[in-house]
Amino acid sequence: MISLEQIKKLAIPSASKIVMLVIDGLGGLPNPKTGKTELETAITPNLDRLAEEGICGLADIVSPGITPGSAPGHLALFGYDPLKFSIGRGILETLGIDFGLKKGDIAARGNFCTIDEKRLVTDRRAGRIPTERCVQLCEILSHIRLDDIQLFVLPVREHRFSLVLRGGELSAKLSDSDPQQTGVFPNIVAAANPRAERTARLVNQFIDRAKEILPQHYPANMILLRGFSQLPEIPTFNDTYKLKSAAIATYPMYKGIAKLLGMKVLGGANSIKEELTTLARHYAEYNFFFVHIKQTDAAGEDGDFSRKVKVIEEIDVALPPLLSLKPEVTVVTGDHSTPALLKGHSWHPVPLLLHSQWCRPDAAKEFSERACTSGGLGRFSALDIMPLAMANALKLTKFGA
């Protein structure tokens, strides 16, 4: 496998454009009644044409058999080995809300939750309180003062918030307070090593203060924290590939990953159609576009086969503005599979199509898991997607004499 440092030496800046359309949780499993997956059931003339003209395959995102989370999934799509690079949950959540994280900051993902009179967790999401309520509660918790350090309590959406600690020698080597189940007590945050002891003490102080303040705000009468993390050392996407890149996404986490890698996040879109018109509006300004569509994954997670089919069809209908731009390279794939039958992320490789002028013809005549199995890319590592996209955009020079 070629490394990012080696790719960087081969990358040459050029005007050609690459569009990577990530349909979250795209891969599926057949509906037992029809024998067809979500993608195979959906009517997708535009995607089918791209697949027929281009080259297809099945990409293993992390490694065969491994079910990827969203962050590792996207890292792999962008060519960063998720077994080597990792982004903590707290950092991801915080990047997604456009908070200016600094090196050394500690971030955690927070949930407002409900505990009963015995202090056992009864609802890890406090009945999914409205976002406005979350904003008010974060404002209240922001007034907590801890020795010597700055503290940010940042609302995200519904019951979700970020906690950021700043100042002095902090360490993210901390265990979660979130027990990830109901009927048990929240955990005390523990330091994994002596250097993290001060940070653990500060975090537990914060939790104790919140515990005193929140009882009057039922159902959000407690907090749970997880994914303590710091900004990772990671080479930027633009520097590595010599690209000018933009990201279009509606959900915070995906904007966060894009921002972390140094992509420009283009905001404002709230639907699939708007995402693709945003792409068209900014097409002249960038030469790499990451477009993230969330709704497929949400439908898959809900086990709603037919809604996932409808979202895929909605994407296909929204494609013409993208197609008419005729990018030199179009990649359509997912960051992992989310079969409605499994109601969650799965290990199945993701269908992928790569469309460019320079593809060798293959047997795939439509965009489906089945067709991708006989595609010219075969079954391959997601880490090869970026080198293949760059090659087809004629953005890589020869390796060696």
Add this chain to the structure above:
Amino acid sequence: MISLEQIKKLAIPSASKIVMLVIDGLGGLPNPKTGKTELETAITPNLDRLAEEGICGLADIVSPGITPGSAPGHLALFGYDPLKFSIGRGILETLGIDFGLKKGDIAARGNFCTIDEKRLVTDRRAGRIPTERCVQLCEILSHIRLDDIQLFVLPVREHRFSLVLRGGELSAKLSDSDPQQTGVFPNIVAAANPRAERTARLVNQFIDRAKEILPQHYPANMILLRGFSQLPEIPTFNDTYKLKSAAIATYPMYKGIAKLLGMKVLGGANSIKEELTTLARHYAEYNFFFVHIKQTDAAGEDGDFSRKVKVIEEIDVALPPLLSLKPEVTVVTGDHSTPALLKGHSWHPVPLLLHSQWCRPDAAKEFSERACTSGGLGRFSALDIMPLAMANALKLTKFGA
């Protein structure tokens, strides 16, 4: 991926023969008029029969999306990971002309070039002067004397020569004087570290002396140097695979690579037919033959689709003397693709056929990119070619108990 050290432990010497026929730049892209690649257009009954009886696949030479140079391409075919082993351009060029390089020698690839009265490069190849002229000019430059070191100026072909420095503590950590473009000055050679400073000074002295001598030899009135390098530390082919190997090639660089790996170069052939009769003549003496055919790549680089087709047909016609020898294993592949449409090396995987008594049948009934896509070897790494060839020649013992 199994390492060379591990393969070495499994290799067992035996009389069975392996022939690896490397058709340079073999892989192609479809002619838009016919939808067929060069190999698919060519009429190749002999290759088709080998493909039908054997097993086929598409080999990624360096890594998917990466366009290999000729040296990395051949290293990969011989099982040496080109991301790990590299051969400098100067060493390659010098090995190819049968000069006895010694450990510690510094070699550079030289071009005679043309500069104008302002000393700007106007032609990096001095109008491709005839080889005889190159021989005369190298003889003249050979008389340059530098403090304490020996100096060899070795003609290659047309405007190409090798410069070899020998003696004392030399270092190849030097930048190129060749700016790789016209309209600019040649560069001063710079040392990448203090240990290379003496060598940089000597090389720049040589260039200065050449600059004084050459103006009367227009258009070859200046020289450009690139690819300063030393012999790499590389395990020999025969020792690794327990083979007695021979190489048959018409172009210097390929003889050079073979020599570097310790193969015996069998000279004298000047055409495809002669290469295959050379093989037949020496068949009893060796048990591995690397046969390199250059003309396909040259036609591809020239963008000459039909000439590439004709060369492939010429190869097929020349095959019977090889076929009648019935080697236990025959591998036919390329070191990279050179589609006439792209007029250069490309990243596309190379079609490969492996013929032996022990192949499992697959769907490939002819030798073409399309058939190889559905071949039993699938899409695989070129580093697996040698282990597969060795296995099919029954030259590898079991791994582990």
